[in-house]
Amino acid sequence: MRNQNQNEKSAPQDKRAAILFAALELFSERGVHGTAVPPVAERAGVGIGTIYRYFETKEALINAVYQQQRADLLNALRTDFPTFAPPREQFHAMWTRMLDYAQENPESLTFLELHHHRSYLDEKSREVEEEFFGWLNSHFQAAVRFQVFKDAPSELLIAIVKGAYVGMMRAAWDGRIELGPEVIKAAEDCCWEAIRR
Amino acid sequence: MRNQNQNEKSAPQDKRAAILFAALELFSERGVHGTAVPPVAERAGVGIGTIYRYFETKEALINAVYQQQRADLLNALRTDFPTFAPPREQFHAMWTRMLDYAQENPESLTFLELHHHRSYLDEKSREVEEEFFGWLNSHFQAAVRFQVFKDAPSELLIAIVKGAYVGMMRAAWDGRIELGPEVIKAAEDCCWEAIRR
DNA sequence: GTCAATAGAATGAATGTTCATTCAGTGGAG
DNA sequence: CTCCACTGAATGAACATTCATTCTATTGAC
Numbered sequence: 389m390r391n392q393n394q395n396e397k398s399a400p401q402d403k404r405a406a407i408l409f410a411a412l413e414l415f416s417e418r419g420v421h422g423t424a425v426p427p428v429a430e431r432a433g434v435g436i437g438t439i440y441r442y443f444e445t446k447e448a449l450i451n452a453v454y455q456q457q458r459a460d461l462l463n464a465l466r467t468d469f470p471t472f473a474p475p476r477e478q479f480h481a482m483w484t485r486m487l488d489y490a491q492e493n494p495e496s497l498t499f500l501e502l503h504h505h506r507s508y509l510d511e512k513s514r515e516v517e518e519e520f521f522g523w524l525n526s527h528f529q530a531a532v533r534f535q536v537f538k539d540a541p542s543e544l545l546i547a548i549v550k551g552a553y554v555g556m557m558r559a560a561w562d563g564r565i566e567l568g569p570e571v572i573k574a575a576e577d578c579c580w581e582a583i584r585r
Numbered sequence: 586m587r588n589q590n591q592n593e594k595s596a597p598q599d600k601r602a603a604i605l606f607a608a609l610e611l612f613s614e615r616g617v618h619g620t621a622v623p624p625v626a627e628r629a630g631v632g633i634g635t636i637y638r639y640f641e642t643k644e645a646l647i648n649a650v651y652q653q654q655r656a657d658l659l660n661a662l663r664t665d666f667p668t669f670a671p672p673r674e675q676f677h678a679m680w681t682r683m684l685d686y687a688q689e690n691p692e693s694l695t696f697l698e699l700h701h702h703r704s705y706l707d708e709k710s711r712e713v714e715e716e717f718f719g720w721l722n723s724h725f726q727a728a729v730r731f732q733v734f735k736d737a738p739s740e741l742l743i744a745i746v747k748g749a750y751v752g753m754m755r756a757a758w759d760g761r762i763e764l765g766p767e768v769i770k771a772a773e774d775c776c777w778e779a780i781r782r
Numbered sequence: 783g784t785c786a787a788t789a790g791a792a793t794g795a796a797t798g799t800t801c802a803t804t805c806a807g808t809g810g811a812g
Numbered sequence: 813c814t815c816c817a818c819t820g821a822a823t824g825a826a827c828a829t830t831c832a833t834t835c836t837a838t839t840g841a842c
Contacts, residue, residue, distance in 0.1 A: 421618030435793040540771040543762045551752015552745040559744035574737040582779035632819035
């Protein structure tokens with residue numbers, strides 16, 4: 389390879405991305421504390437030392453994975469979101485995006501929602517999380533104000549719907565339910581009735 | 586060595602219980618993989634070796650904690666449960682018990698519901714878990730059959746309500762909501778409307 | 783075009799640390 | 813004295829991290 393663009397370092401970014409993806413897979417399977425660094429290197433197809441070229445410490449790697457995945461999920465939610473559609477339609481859009489995301493990125497959702505991160509997230513990670521909740525909140529708050537949703541703290545309604553969603557996903561992963569289209573539709577209706585006025 | 590309790594002869598079960606409780610506290614805070622054995626011994630006020638008198642390995646200790654807490658939660662749920670009361674009243678009883686339990690045993694709930702256990706639970710732990718879900722299921726299934734609840738798999742309804750409950754707890758834990766009586770009541774109503782026909 | 787010089791990316795054996803587990807020793811009860 | 817629950821220093825395995833070295837590809841002299 390001879391052509392090297394000044395503004396693009398393609399190879400380094402490939403390795404960085406490979407490390408991030410390998411780490412995501414292992415973290416979602418075994419948890420952050422249950423995952424050693426060498427297996428991450430092995431799965432990414434790079435040397436152990438290479439990880440430390442891109443990430444100062446294991447904790448920095450964890451935070452990079454978290455920020456990437458949280459931002460990715462938020463992006464999946466708000467891309468082409470029908471902000472001015474009727475509330476029920478907006479809710480359907482949100483529900484569909486969440487489910488599509490889970491189906492396409494199961495490791496992302498497992499990592500983000502099935503693990504308890506608080507203790508090792510840094511400032512930046514918290515900001516990214518805040519942006520995520522902020523976006524949800526702006527929509528839920530509006531629906532509460534317009535008396536579409538129940539008169540309750542919007543943060544509570546978010547916690548309930550998000551919790552129900554994660555509970556459903558967890559039950560599916562644990563083999564307690566089968567996620568067919570009718571089940572997904574039934575769950576959407578349940579969640580809508582939970583919060584609608 | 587110096588004797589810490591002159592006038593108390595320690596029954597073996599005291600130490601076992603102290604170890605289980607110390608382990609529960611640390612596991613709920615830092616997770617199972619994030620908790621080393623020596624700190625468990627220190628918090629329990631016993632020597633490291635004593636832990637291995639009562640539990641063959643760390644994994645055995647984890648499973649003992651899991652079984653104890655899962656059984657404890659089930660017990661809190663079904664003690665004096667109004668099995669023959671009207672459905673809404675039964676639901677209220679369930680909700681109240683869950684919330685009381687969380688308020689009285691926050692570490693238990695954090696450990697049981699905020700961590701991903703599957704990979705290290707043994708046969709016995711799965712049986713205890715099965716008993717827990719079996720009890721919930723018998724009640725939910727009956728309510729579906731009597732057309733009190735929506736016509737959906739009872740396992741889905743359980744996942745939604747339990748998920749919403751855990752989501753609310755997590756939000757409270759993370760400081761996103763304040764768990765006052767009105768909030769708890771509002772959440773109960775949300776969950777009831779989610780599943781009722 | 784060729785190739786020696788150079789830069790810096792990549793590596794994994796080596797390092798120091800932390801962990802789960804063991805066991806030789808201690809002390810109290812009978 | 814005999815037991816045995818109990819202890820924590822000791823052990824070796826596994827860990828996160830480092831760094832001397834190798835590899836790769838770009839440069840510029842000819």
